[in-house]
Amino acid sequence: MKRSKTNSNLESLKSEDFTEVRYKELLISAATKYRFNGSEIDSSQPSVCWRHDVDYSPHRALAFARIENELKLRCVYHLLVSSRYYNLLEPEIADICREIAILGHEIGLHFDIDVLQKHSMGRKEFLARIRFEKEIVSGVLGVQPVSLSFHNHSLHAKQILQMPVVEGMRNLACSEFFDEMKYVSDSNGIWRHDHLEEVLNSPAFPKLHVLTHPVWWTQEVLSPYARFLRAVNGRAEANQYLYLRMMIRDGRLSEIGRLLGITEADIQRAAADHGSD
């Protein structure tokens, strides 16, 4: 099924739709109609591929993964190895992603075609790069990625690979998988096309593909851009505090802290910070 026309109804842009509480309600509603089993679709009953592209915030992804695990639902997490916003090789991020896998969710690769364009790669290099990123995910997490999707799918529509399986991963972007399903996405933190609640309130579709991005869902009500800034600034602050804590641990702060322009207020804030999500 193709995506429907843009919904011009401003009601669909309400920020309060994107809270964790609301998210859990939507999941509970979906679970009454659909079978959840990662990207494995059971044609004998209404099934949903409930997928998250982790573009910006693994911390928010883990919050989702825990909620879904409480409800015993197996969802799909696609990790963006080439992300500018998090580093899968960073120990804390690797732990978070490992925990998502341990919670029983399907892990997949979210591939950014921008990488190819920057380096003018051909098809052979395209596949080699996908294989390389897949191996990073499996090496870090200790699980094999099951499925594949592409970052900024519509921007790169012409380059999306159409094979149903790519480097051993189910290709969720190929027409064979994508076009025959009802598709709903929270891209940009809004319901721009279909509204998920309305889709879930409709009679069950045989096959449903729900794409959400964890960064767009927070505990408090925020505008989409504020949700993005929350993730980006949270990461920046965590890095700042990490730097200061390393200085304290190594005994350098008392020796040269003042020379470096570090103030007492910086130190107090670092000491008070217990990490962010």
Ligand SMILES: [Zn+2]
């Ligand atoms: Zn993406």
